[in-house]
Amino acid sequence: MTEILPNSGDVRAARERVVNWLDAHRNELASQLMSFVAVPCVTGDEGAVQDAVARVMRDSGWAVDRWEATREEIAPYVLHVGEQERYAGRPNLVAKVLGSGGGRSLMLQGHVDTVSAGDPATWTRNPLGERAGDRIYGRGAVDMKGGIVSMLAARRALQETGIDILGDVLLAATVGEEDGGLGALSTILRGYRADGVIITEPTNRALVIAQGGSLVFRVTVPGKAAHGAARNEGESALEHFVPIFQDLLAWERERNATLSHPLYDHLENKFPISVGLVRAGNWASTVPESLVAEGRLGFLPGESIEEMQRQTEARVAAVASRDPWLREHPPLVEWFGGQFASAEVVADHPLVRTLASAHETTAGTPVTISGVTYGADMRLFTDIGDMPTVMYGGGDVRVAHAADEYIDLDDVVSAAETLAVAICAWCGCDASPSA
Numbered sequence: 433m434t435e436i437l438p439n440s441g442d443v444r445a446a447r448e449r450v451v452n453w454l455d456a457h458r459n460e461l462a463s464q465l466m467s468f469v470a471v472p473c474v475t476g477d478e479g480a481v482q483d484a485v486a487r488v489m490r491d492s493g494w495a496v497d498r499w500e501a502t503r504e505e506i507a508p509y510v511l512h513v514g515e516q517e518r519y520a521g522r523p524n525l526v527a528k529v530l531g532s533g534g535g536r537s538l539m540l541q542g543h544v545d546t547v548s549a550g551d552p553a554t555w556t557r558n559p560l561g562e563r564a565g566d567r568i569y570g571r572g573a574v575d576m577k578g579g580i581v582s583m584l585a586a587r588r589a590l591q592e593t594g595i596d597i598l599g600d601v602l603l604a605a606t607v608g609e610e611d612g613g614l615g616a617l618s619t620i621l622r623g624y625r626a627d628g629v630i631i632t633e634p635t636n637r638a639l640v641i642a643q644g645g646s647l648v649f650r651v652t653v654p655g656k657a658a659h660g661a662a663r664n665e666g667e668s669a670l671e672h673f674v675p676i677f678q679d680l681l682a683w684e685r686e687r688n689a690t691l692s693h694p695l696y697d698h699l700e701n702k703f704p705i706s707v708g709l710v711r712a713g714n715w716a717s718t719v720p721e722s723l724v725a726e727g728r729l730g731f732l733p734g735e736s737i738e739e740m741q742r743q744t745e746a747r748v749a750a751v752a753s754r755d756p757w758l759r760e761h762p763p764l765v766e767w768f769g770g771q772f773a774s775a776e777v778v779a780d781h782p783l784v785r786t787l788a789s790a791h792e793t794t795a796g797t798p799v800t801i802s803g804v805t806y807g808a809d810m811r812l813f814t815d816i817g818d819m820p821t822v823m824y825g826g827g828d829v830r831v832a833h834a835a836d837e838y839i840d841l842d843d844v845v846s847a848a849e850t851l852a853v854a855i856c857a858w859c860g861c862d863a864s865p866s867a
């Protein structure tokens with residue numbers, strides 16, 4: 433279909449009605465957010481909050497698909513989302529809002545799970561929700577129940593102001609994002625597809641088109657035990673690990689100096705390689721007979737999991753080949769835990785253009801296009817679902833996971849406005865009075 437610009441007549445008319453609707457429903461949206469924040473929903477325990485989200489979906493007149501991921505369906509993808517302790521009682525929701533036909537489809541997605549509120553004594557506000565003027569505090573307020581309120585409000589505003597949307601809109605509220613993305617993956621495996629996906633994570637209304645990847649590795653270095661008094665009879669696994677560690681740091685420096693990505697070049701360290709755990713030996717006066725080091729390696733959009741694994745293994749093997757002991761007793765490199773792919777949508781993709789101009793129309797200033805270094809569900813939609821995916825939402829991720837997490841109602845409402853305009857422009861719309 434031909435591209436509908438966000439400044440076309442119908443979209444302009446739709447936006448005006450959406451703004452009025454959002455204005456009139458501000459307090460209702462605030463209570464809705466409060467009702468979501470009031471239900472504890474740490475990853476793994478998302479059932480109760482989904483009851484609240486499903487209620488809002490049904491009250492809007494939408495049919496709701498509610499299902500739980502199973503161990504069997506996830507098994508082939510377990511490296512992508514990590515092992516799960518349990519699957520039961522963790523429902524995902526999709527409300528499918530059918531369009532009148534002929535337009536592109538769009539999925540709006542958010543995760544309902546949160547990290548723990550931590551020690552309540554570190555909070556000055558109620559972690560289960562407290563409103564102070566236009567600011568709503570509570571665990572999950574910004575990450576990302578505010579985003580879920582925004583996306584539901586966007587579609588509902590269009591519906592309740594008589595704007596006819598041509599394409600289908602899928603509204604997905606999923607579980608397990610903080611722990612690898614179980615719900616997003618299950619949504620894809622259930623067959624949900626759209627011509628574009630917007631994840632309403634708190635990006636401060638920047639348009640995120642790229643996400644870095646990360647791998648967790650384990651290096652096991654063999655040694656040979658001996659009494660510390662005769663240490664030359666042994667082979668210290670610790671001493672043999674040191675050159676491997678130094679080479680990883682040298683590789684990090686080389687990569688920073690030679691590789692480049694426009695969205696990441698401003699970072700001090702684009703490719704952090706961090707060893708977070710080292711365990712060696714078993715007695716103070718014994719030469720350590722083995723060492724295990726575990727760490728995380730970050731990489732850029734455009735680089736693949738397989739390529740990064742291959743290069744890491746080659747670096748370690750090269751160090752080993754220069755050491756007589758390690759040549760005969762090669763260190764073992766293993767990959768465990770979540771292996772998170774990077775993700776990227778080209779900057780001139782129609783989805784990026786549509787959302788960028790929807791933002792500009794509502795905010796009055798050009799959108800900031802950016803990339804992030806942390807993991808999120810984006811990679812699952814691009815890699816496994818093969819759908820162009822971006823992230824855009826209100827609120828500041830820097831207050832997420834912290835005490836006194838909050839989001840301002842203005843951010844919820846402005847994001848909803850942009851999303852509504854984007855739905856109109858992407859899916860096509862008719863704002864004529866007869867519609």
Ligand SMILES: [Zn+2]
Nearest residue numbers: 575576609633
């Ligand atoms: Zn999040």
